[in-house]
Structure formats: C-alpha cells, structure tokens
C-alpha cells in the first residue's frame with residue numbers, strides 16, 4: 053500500500069484504500085458512532101449547532117488541506133490521511149539502517165510499537181476534553197474559531213492513530229481503540245496516560261500555554277515517530293505535523309497578544325498595575341509559563357533511558373530530523389553530558405548517546421520554546437516594557453526523571469523542599485491567580501471585538517479580515 057487515491061465519498065474519507073479493505077473498513081465504521089458519541093459528550097460544549105469557518109483536509113497534497121468553509125463541528129469530515137510515498141522507504145535509524153522499512157509490524161516490536169501509538173493517540177482526545185468548556189469564555193470569534201479548529205484536528209489525529217491500531221494490531225488494536233474513548237482527562241479512576249493531559253485547562257491563558265507548550269511537545273514526539281522504521285506510522289505523523297503547525301501558531305501568537313496587551317495596560321495605569329486595568333500581569337504570565345513548560349518537559353521521558361536506547365536501536369523512532377541532520381544513524385559512539393544530583397550538588401555525568409535520546413529531543417524542544425520566548429520579549433521591547441519572560445530551568449518543578457525527587461529554583465539551583473514550598477505562589481499559578489483569571493474571562497462574540505486582556509491579531513485567517521464572522525451562532 054503505497055499511494056491510494058483520495059476517497060471522499062465514503063463514510064470515512066481516506067487515502068488508505070479503505071474501499072478495498074472491507075475488514076478494517078467495517079471495524080472503523082463500527083468505531084465511528086462511538087467516536088461521535090464521545091465527541092458529543094466530551095468535545096466542545098455549547099456550539100454543536102453553530103457554523104464554524106473551518107479548514108477541512110480533503111487530500112494530503114499541498115492545498116488539499118487548505119479548504120475552508122462553514123461547517124458544524126459534528127458534521128466535520130474526520131478522515132484518514134497518510135502522506136503518500138513515491139518510492140520504497142528505507143530505514144534510516146538504528147541497527148537496521150539501510151534496510152527496507154516495515155510495511156507491517158514485526159512481531160518482536162509489536163508491544164513497543166503499540167505502546168508508542170497508544171500513548172500518542174491518547175493525547176489527542178485528552179486535549180479536546182481539557183479544552184471542552186473554553187468556548188464559553190472565548191475572547192473573540194477569531195479565537196473561538198481557532199479553538200475549534202484545534203479541537204477537530206486533534207479528533208482527526210485520533211482517527212489516524214486508531215486506523216493504525218485497527219489495521220496493524222488486530223484484536224489488541226481494536227480494544228485499544230475502544231479504551232481511547234473510555235479514558236477521561238483528569239478522571240481519578242480512568243485518567244489519560246500522561247500527566248500534562250490530566251491537568252485542567254480551564255482558562256484562555258492556559259489554552260494558549262497549552263497550544264504553545266503541550267502541542268509543541270506533540271510536534272517533537274511526532275517528529276521522532278516520523279523517522280520510524282514502521283512506515284505507516286512515519287507517514288501518518290508526517291501529515292499530522294502539517295496540522296500541528298497551526299496549533300503552535302495559535303499558542304505562540306496567542307501568548308504574544310496577551311503579553312502585548314499586558315505591556316500596554318501597564319503603561320496606561322498610573323501605578324503600572326495591569327490587574328487594575330483588567331489585564332493579565334506579566335508576573336502571572338511568567339507563572340503560567342513555568343507551570344506548563346515544566347509539565348511538558350516531563351512528557352519527553354527519563355533523562356537516562358534504556359527504553360529510549362532500545363527504541364532507537366530498533367528503529368522505532370529517531371532523533372529530530374534524523375534523516376536530514378545526522379550522518380551517523382546508529383549513534384553507537386559519543387556521549388551526552390548531563391548534570392545529575394549527587395548529595396547536595398550537581399555534577400556532570402557522561403552517558404552513552406543512545407541512552408540520552410530523550411534528552412536530545414528535550415534539547416530541541418527547549419531551543420524551539422526559547423526562540424518563541426525571544427519573540428515575545430521583542431514585543432515587550434516594542435511596547436516599551438523592561439520586563440522579560442524567561443523559560444525556567446529544565447530542572448524546575450519536575451514530576452518525572454532524575455530531577456523529580458529534588459527541588460530547584462526556576463534558575464535551576466538545588467534548594468531545600470521548604471524553600472520551594474515557601475516560594476511556590478511566586479513561581480507557579482496560585483488559587484488567587486486562577487480565581488482572577490476566571491473573573492476576567494468573559495465571552496466576546498461581536499465580530500472584530502476582543503476581550504480587554506488580549507490584543508487583536510495582526511491579521512485574520514484564510515485571507516479573511518479580523519472582523520469576519522468566524523463563528524455564526
């Protein structure tokens with residue numbers, strides 16, 4: 053199965069040849085109503101009958117997914133699209149570099165691959181659940197529409213992963229597909245798999261942090277899986293990445309707009325008091341950045357990881373841009389220098405490169421976040437503010453990995469737990485912060501109008517002006 057034509061007229065739009073694959077097609081058609089039920093119960097609240105100006109993927113070719121129209125979310129055409137391959141794919145990661153990529157799952161890697169696919173898949177519906185109520189407090193129709201675009205695309209990513217489970221993992225895969233609709237973000241009895249996907253995301257500062265930091269984690273995980281020797285997984289990730297880019301745009305520019313507004317309101321107020329003007333102060337923005345960034349760092353897994361080494365050796369996933377950036381795809385030589393805690397201080401330890409694959413990916417992620425933060429700081433400079441946003445140290449506020457058992461300042465200094473607790477409300481959002489955010493987030497539904505705490509974007513979407521009616525009631 054290399055390239056199949058795009059079939060848009062069947063129940064499940066796809067380019068994976070479902071019409072000629074009755075077993076998988078029937079299994080997915082049985083899953084479809086369960087998915088729609090989940091969407092109705094756990095998808096965006098309140099707007100099921102509104103017309104939303106959305107982009108729907110109609111093919112994988114450039115332009116094929118840039119198709120905009122008004123659609124009601126439950127009628128969105130969730131489909132299965134894999135990037136076509138022109139020629140046979142070659143493994144370019146790990147011990148089997150140079151051999152033909154797998155078009156089926158090799159028995160010895162079945163469990164590990166299933167775990168990778170399920171873990172990735174689980175994040176997609178989780179984020180929709182976390183963002184479920186945000187439509188009620190959207191700062192504009194532009195932002196409301198962007199929220200829904202992100203939500204329907206996360207739904208489509210779930211479809212892509214469930215296709216892989218049904219097609220390549222037999223009965224186990226079908227059972228996993230069911231469980232993906234049964235777990236619930238934040239539910240103590242049946243939580244989503246990863247920590248960040250069980251945190252509440254109930255205000256728009258959190259939403260923009262989420263799409264900035266958590267979706268960006270998704271980008272790097274997908275980029276690692278795009279290098280996989282399991283070719284159908286590689287191809288599904290490639291197409292998801294095109295959609296993910298928009299989610300990152302929403303987060304990065306959303307934060308930039310809040311930051312700009314914050315600086316403007318500080319200037320307007322005689323005492324520089326942003327909250328007195330109904331805005332979000334930079335100290336709170338910094339706390340939200342500290343919170344979401346630290347939770348996202350956990351998503352990359354342990355710093356010293358034999359699992360990561362095995363996954364790399366087997367070719368299950370690669371480094372960021374493995375094929376373009378690296379010449380030695382086996383990574384058997386070389387070390388990574390990592391500061392570890394010994395007694396009451398940090399000392400550098402050298403670890404074999406393959407065991408540091410998680411840390412290498414975390415490095416790429418941190419660099420990308422730092423680039424965005426620099427942009428925000430240029431906005432602050434433009435607005436005449438001397439305050440700057442920073443990323444906390446990768447050791448700060450961690451829940452997984454070698455730093456999780458210790459306490460650090462945002463600068464990365466090792467401190468006693470009592471000192472961390474005493475500073476918690478200065479470094480992380482407090483209950484008072486949450487209450488304040490809840491109080492200022494009132495919906496703005498007039499076309500072209502924006503809530504006071506956020507600046508308008510520079511331009512509208514899909515060639516439409518900012519005043520366009522992106523959501524019709």
Ligand SMILES: [Fe+2]
Pocket residue numbers: 176205206209270292296
């Ligand atoms: Fe996604």
Ligand SMILES: [Fe+2]
Pocket residue numbers: 206267270296299
């Ligand atoms: Fe996303």
